[in-house]
Amino acid sequence: MNKNEDSVKNSEFGFGESNDAYAKYFFGQSYLKRLASNSDEKINVSNVSFEPGCRNNWHEHSIAQILIAVAGEGWYQAEGQVAQKMLPGDVVIVPAHTKHWHGADKDSWFAHLAIMVGDAKTDWYESVDEAEYEKLN
Template sequence: MTNNEESVKKGLFPLGEKNEAYQKYFIGQSYLENLVADPALNVGVSNVSFEPGCRNNWHKHNNGFQILIATAGEGWYQEENKPAQKLHPGDVVVVHDGVKHWHGATKDSWFAHLAVTAGTPEWLEPVTDEYYQGLGN
């Protein structure tokens, strides 16, 4: 069984650099490649890649939104008070203004998604290891 590392690293979009700017909001290693970062636009587009077990903290996008387009591997997406959804390439998630959520790789697979984001992120608490390890069991 593959952990999808090659499909993420050699995907359609560049892997990017280690995501050091946002590392404090992630558990595990992520990578970030900004695809659209035009200051004249109120939207950014990035390729975000996650090593197995990596996920971001719970967070919200205030005065904006986020659209996630899964491109490689297997990942998780969860909104507050809803069950976690497993994501596969081609899956699309729309996150509305102010909705608390998190996303990242499954514990055994690399994962990549495009993130189309507007608004101001509000970073919240981490997804605990205990909770995360129980997903999919």
């Protein structure tokens, strides 16, 4: 088993299914487990799991997003800022219209809760530069 695979796959929040709907915006394999959703209140809470090395493309949301690391080791980076390591219990509030990416460390599984409240529109951009990602440790 790979580093942190057991803790991600057996998280209290569930593991989810292959994230095929968003696969074109990810490098590597991710999994999505919807935890709570209410269209009237415009609330969505999901557990997103990433295999080692998996991360999403640069993107931005029209509303704020909250990321809560729940298992494994991962990364979050806002454009123009240094990437920050995410470990279980770490929380990041991504302000609306902030170009960013998040995903697993190159040698570890990772899972985070993604929470959004409001009408969200997401704009997707280029993938994370491979050479820059490989420098993260």
